[in-house]
Amino acid sequence: MDIITRPKAQVGSQQFISIYFSISAASMKFSFAILIALLFCQATHAQTTKANAEKATRQYLHAMQLAKTDPYTAISLLKDCQKLDPDVIVYPLQIAFTHYLNGDYSKALRLLENLQYHPKANPSVYVLTYQCWQKQKDLKRAMSFLDKGLKRFPNSGRLSLEKALYYYDLHDSAQCMQWLNRGIRVEPTFSKNYFYKTIMLLSQHQNQEAQANAEMFALLTEEQQIPANISKLLFQLQADSVRKLYARNDTAGTARLNTIQKEYVISPIDSLCSKLLSAKRFGYFQSNNVQLQSSLDMIHQAIVKAGHYEAYLHWLYSYGDRPGFKNWTEANEITWKNFQTWHKRFVQDAEE
DSSP states (O other), rough: OOOHOOOOOOOOOHHHHHHHHHHHHHHHHHHHHHHHHHHHHHHHHHHHHHHHHHHHHHHHHHHHHHTTHHHHHHHHHHHHHHHTTTTHHHHHHHHHHHHHHOOOHHHHHHHHHTTSSSTOHHHHHHHHHHHHHHHHTOOOHHHHHHHHHHHHTTTTTHHHHHHHHHHHHHOOOOHHHHHHHHHHHHHHTOHHHHHHHHHHHHHTTTHHHHHHHHHHHHHHHHHOOOOOOHHHHHHHHHHHHHHHHHHHHHHHHHHHHHHHHHHHHHHOSSOOOHHHHHHHHHTTTTOOOHHHHHHHHHHHHHHHHHHHHHHHHHHHHHTSSHHHHHHHHHHHHHHHHHHHHHHHHHHHHHOO
C-alpha cells in the first residue's frame, strides 16, 4: 500500500488527542500497534533509501573510472545505480553521455527524449540532445532542442554558450558575442562564457577587455591550478601593457609604478613581473566594461581583506615565470596553502 511504501506526515498533536478520546480502549491498542508499525516502516524505508543512495554513489564513481576504457561495464553499473536510486537524473543522463562518447548517438537520443520530461531535468539534458543531433547531421532538430532548452532554462549560461558556439562556427562574430554576453548576464558564475569571450576579444585586438574576462575565467574555474594557457596569456597581456606604459614616456605613470614596485611588492619574481604585479595591484589597465570591472574590484577587495592578494597575483601569473613562481611558493608555503583553501571555498560559494 502507498501509506506503507511512502508514509504520510505524522498526525498533528491536537488531532491525535481528539482521536484518542473518541475510540475505545481496545481500538486504541489496535491503533497504537498500527502507529508503531507505520513508524517502523517509515524508519526502515528511510534507512533503506539512504543505504541504496550511498551504494549508488559508490557504483557511480566506479562507473566514471570505466567510462572511457570499458563503456559497456560502465553503463551496466549506471543502470544498477538507476535502480537503486531512481529519482536521481544523473545516472540515466550519464548513461546517455557514455553512449554519446561511444558514438552510439541513437541510443543516447532514445534516453534523452524521455529525460526532458524528468521532473529534475536540467540544461545538460538539452545540451547533450543538441550535440547528439549535431552528430547525426540533423541541424534542424539540434536547434529545435537547443531553443526548447533556452525557453525552459532562460538563465542557463551553458545553453547560451552552445548558441554562441553555433554562431562562432558560422563565423558570425556579432551573434556569437551577443550570446556570450547574454550567458554572462544570466549566469555570471558560469566560467566558460568568459573563456570564449576572451578568445573573441583577442581576435578583435581588444586586449584590455580580453584580460579582464580571462581573469574572471581563472577565478571561477574549478581547478585549483590555474589553466596554463590563461595564466600565460594574462602575464603576456599585462607585461605588454607595462611595456607600452614605459614606451610612451609617461613620466608620472612610470614614476608612480616604480615607487609602488619598491614600496609594496614584497617578493618580486623579476623586474618586469614586479612591475606588472604592481600595476595589477593598484588598478592600472582596467576594463571599460563597468559591470565586469566592478565585479573584479569587489573580488579583489575580498582577497585583500582576507590577506591573500600577493598570493593571488603570483597564482594569476604563475605560468609567466615558472621558476620564479616555484621560488615564491617555496618561500611562502603557508601563505600559498591558505590562498588555495580560500580559492576552493570561493569557487564553491560561487557555484551555489
